[in-house]
Amino acid sequence: MSLILYNTLTRRKELFTPLDPGRVTMYVCGPTVYNYAHIGNARPAVVFDVLFRLLKARYPQVLYARNTTDVDDKINAAAKAQGVPIRTITDKFTAIYRADMSALGVLPPTLEPSATEHIPQMIAMIEVLMAKGHAYAAEGHVMFHVPSFTGYGQLSGRNRDDMIAGARVEVAPFKKDPADFVLWKPSTPDLPGWDSPWGRGRPGWHIECSAMIEAHLGPTIDIHGGGHDLIFPHHENELAQGTCAHGGKTYAQVWMHNGFLTMDKEKMSKSLGNIVTVHELLKNAPGEALRWALLGAHYRQPLDWSDETVAQAKATLDRAYRALGEVWDIEAKSNTAPTALTEALEDDLNTPKAMAEIAALVKALNSAKDADEKARLKGELLAAGTLLGVLQQDPEKWLAKDLDIDEAWIIQMIEARASARKARDFKEADRIRGEIAAAGIEIKDNPDGTTTWAAK
RNA sequence: GGCCGAGUGGCAGAGUGGCCAUGCAGCGGAUUGCAAAUCCGCGUACGUCGGUUCGAUUCCGGCCUCGGCCUCCA
Numbered sequence: 250m251s252l253i254l255y256n257t258l259t260r261r262k263e264l265f266t267p268l269d270p271g272r273v274t275m276y277v278c279g280p281t282v283y284n285y286a287h288i289g290n291a292r293p294a295v296v297f298d299v300l301f302r303l304l305k306a307r308y309p310q311v312l313y314a315r316n317t318t319d320v321d322d323k324i325n326a327a328a329k330a331q332g333v334p335i336r337t338i339t340d341k342f343t344a345i346y347r348a349d350m351s352a353l354g355v356l357p358p359t360l361e362p363s364a365t366e367h368i369p370q371m372i373a374m375i376e377v378l379m380a381k382g383h384a385y386a387a388e389g390h391v392m393f394h395v396p397s398f399t400g401y402g403q404l405s406g407r408n409r410d411d412m413i414a415g416a417r418v419e420v421a422p423f424k425k426d427p428a429d430f431v432l433w434k435p436s437t438p439d440l441p442g443w444d445s446p447w448g449r450g451r452p453g454w455h456i457e458c459s460a461m462i463e464a465h466l467g468p469t470i471d472i473h474g475g476g477h478d479l480i481f482p483h484h485e486n487e488l489a490q491g492t493c494a495h496g497g498k499t500y501a502q503v504w505m506h507n508g509f510l511t512m513d514k515e516k517m518s519k520s521l522g523n524i525v526t527v528h529e530l531l532k533n534a535p536g537e538a539l540r541w542a543l544l545g546a547h548y549r550q551p552l553d554w555s556d557e558t559v560a561q562a563k564a565t566l567d568r569a570y571r572a573l574g575e576v577w578d579i580e581a582k583s584n585t586a587p588t589a590l591t592e593a594l595e596d597d598l599n600t601p602k603a604m605a606e607i608a609a610l611v612k613a614l615n616s617a618k619d620a621d622e623k624a625r626l627k628g629e630l631l632a633a634g635t636l637l638g639v640l641q642q643d644p645e646k647w648l649a650k651d652l653d654i655d656e657a658w659i660i661q662m663i664e665a666r667a668s669a670r671k672a673r674d675f676k677e678a679d680r681i682r683g684e685i686a687a688a689g690i691e692i693k694d695n696p697d698g699t700t701t702w703a704a705k
Numbered sequence: 706g707g708c709c710g711a712g713u714g715g716c717a718g719a720g721u722g723g724c725c726a727u728g729c730a731g732c733g734g735a736u737u738g739c740a741a742a743u744c745c746g747c748g749u750a751c752g753u754c755g756g757u758u759c760g761a762u763u764c765c766g767g768c769c770u771c772g773g774c775c776u777c778c779a
Contacts, residue, residue, distance in 0.1 A: 260709095278779075286779090293779050323777075407708055407775070454777090476779025481708095483778095507779070508710085514771065518778060545728085546718060551711075551772070553718095561717060561729040568728085571742070593719095601719045605727035615743055675738055682740075693741055703742095 252307065252595045254472070255549060257480060257504040258404055262597055265503065267471045273304055273311045274466040276501075278458060278475035278483070279361070281318040282342035283327045286349055287524035288539065288554060289510040289517040295540055295638075296507050296548040296598065297474050298355040302636055303594055314360040314465050316458060317343055320451055325440055335441055339363075349527040352536030353543075354638040360465050364457040368443045371452045371460040374494050375432045383493040386447050387423035389435035395428040398489045404504060405481035430486050432456050455486040459500075462491065473501035477508055507548045514553065530559065535647070537639055538563040544600040544637060566639065567648065569607065569630070571703075572614045574644030576627045579620060583628030590633050600637065607633050607640075648703040659690055663700050666692075 252265040267273045277297045280286055294315070304311045319339040328335040343363075351357075364371075375391050378384035383397045395401050402408050431453040436442030442449040452460075462470055468491075475484065484504065491500035510517045517524050530539055542562035546552035587610065593602035610633060614626045634640030662685050669677040685692055685702070692702045 280779085281777090290779050296779095321777090405708080405774080477710095478774065478778055481774060482776090509773070509779075511772075516773065516778095520778070542717090549710090550718085555717090557716065557729085564730090565728050568742095575743095599719075601717095601727075605719070608727055612744090670738080673738075679739070686741095691741060694737075695742090696736090 252303070253597050254503050254505060255597045256502075257506050260406075263503065265471075267308065268469060268502065271309055273308045273472075274470040275301065275304070275311065275313045275472040275474065276458070276462050276466060276470050277313070277315045277358075277473075278479055279315040279317050280342075280346050281321050281323060282339045282346060283321065283324040284342060284519075285526040285528045286346050287517060287519070287526050288530060288543070289524065291350065291353055291355075291527050291539070292510060292543055292548070292552070293474060293476055293507045294350050294355050295353055295543045297505075298638060299544065299594070299598060299600065299636070300472070300474075300505075301356060301358070302638060303598075306636065312360065312466055313358040314362060314461065315358040316461055317346075317361060317363040318454070318457060319343070319363045319365050320441060320457075321454070339365075345528065349531070352531055353527065353540045354537055354641075355540075356638070362461045362465060364452065364461070367457070367461050367464060368452065370464045371456050372433075372443075372445050374456060374460045374463065374490070376446070377494050378432065378490065381493060381496075383490075384432055385425065387425075389448050389450065390421075390423065390431055391433040391447055392424060392429040393432050393486065393490060393493075394425055395430070395489070396426050398493050400492065401428070401489050402485065404488050405485045407481065430455065430482065432490070455483055456490060458483075459487050459490045459494070463494070468495040469499045470501050472503045472505060474505040474507070477506045480504075480506055508546075508551045510554045511551050512554055517554065525554070534559045534563060535566075537642070537647075538566055541566055541604075541639055544604065547601060548598055565608075569611045569640055570642070570644040570647045572611045573627065573630065573640065574648065574703075576614065576623045577644055579624050579627060581628035581631055582621070582624035584632050585629065586633040586636055587629055590636070594636060603633070603637060607637070645703075659685060659688075659702055663692060663702065667700065 253262050254265045255262045275297070277293060279294075280290060297313075297315075301311065301313050304313075317339075320335070324335050324338055328338050331338070347357075375384060378393065379386070379391065382394075384391055384393050386392075433445060433447055433450050433452055433456070435448055435450045440451070442451050462473075473484065473487075488500050492498065512523045512525075515521065515523060527539070538559055539562070542554075542558045543552070545558070545562060552558075587606055590603045590606035593599040593606060596602075607630065610626060610630045614623065614630060617623045617626055631640065662681055666678045666681040669675070669681065682692060689704055690702050691704070692700055694700050
């Protein structure tokens, strides 16, 4: 079996061949920590988490870095508005981001480098770029000179003329070329800044990722991921810097970009204001349901988000957990996901197809008669869940979730109902069931005469 | 304007040149005291107009509609 990934750079699916199979490297652009992450921000974290899990199952060592941008104009603005140091803002939202992602079943990456911890590396890289004639200093800024890199534009598929023609930004007078972008910019005394050969300043956005990749993963990485909107200018610029700083070496072998979440077909974004934060969503739905919903569409496709999306995901997971609950006391006999599921994921992370395989497993488990088959199917289902990062909880806990349950009371009610049923007083039995139902508990009469319960 | 993507059943959403996605919801049946759960079954789904083909939702072309990037943005 082989792993196939779609590469934005070549615009086709390619066989994934790591440079060093003993050390696979992946870098994904993480959050700028100045606010709560919305569910759209969570998509790359979840998508690349699935890829991380898949890679870990195939290769002995996977180095996965996801950065935190903790120096940025928006952070400065937030800090100023609240009258606190930027660290107060960035520490708070870094912690919240990690907690949110954890609730979504996202494994911690191998590395979580932050920009402010890598200023010397950024300065060093800028100096290399200047020494090689790819960058120049002007009025306290250091600019990357785009015409110095002939490959510029290959990732986003646009040529310089297009960009200049469509440019909506005003061209700063000190730019040698309208397409040149900033590597270092001056800071005013009231803003965060670091000493540099070009005066006190702060890094441009793009250099941050390139410097951290170089520092932790090396000159060439296997996979670089992020949201679709980062292709231009962010990744195009990263590619230019990284390639030029390393004398033309490949910067990243595979570029992967996830599509957007939409609300009513329109991109979810902070500027449009049509966002819903993970923090808010978690108040009404388990993180695993949000994760399932996020994986419900192929990662490169848009995904329309609504309350209905979450409700459907929750209902589907409920069903799977009910099936697991039925066999919870049987010891699993397999730890391998079905081939069809693995193959779906290995075909450019086809999570919807993988989820269809999970549904097939659930159905088979519900139909299984003998204990051996149940044990095997349970193992396969759990293994499949591990790959996708779902179905790892105790079914009883999942089904009882979010309710303040007085178990003794329920058992008492069930017993009372059992006596009523025995006496064929069904009216009373139904009345009791109604009372239990009113408390949010659903009861179920099993073929063997027992009665079990679960939260609705 | 340039570049890119998408239009699939009530909803979400895969995929394929001829046969089945899958889940949620709905309907019918089995089961049940009744339910719930579960199982079985059902619904003339592939924007539009042409072309290629024995056959197209799937390939090609036109058209319509929608979205994304080109500015911070996952």
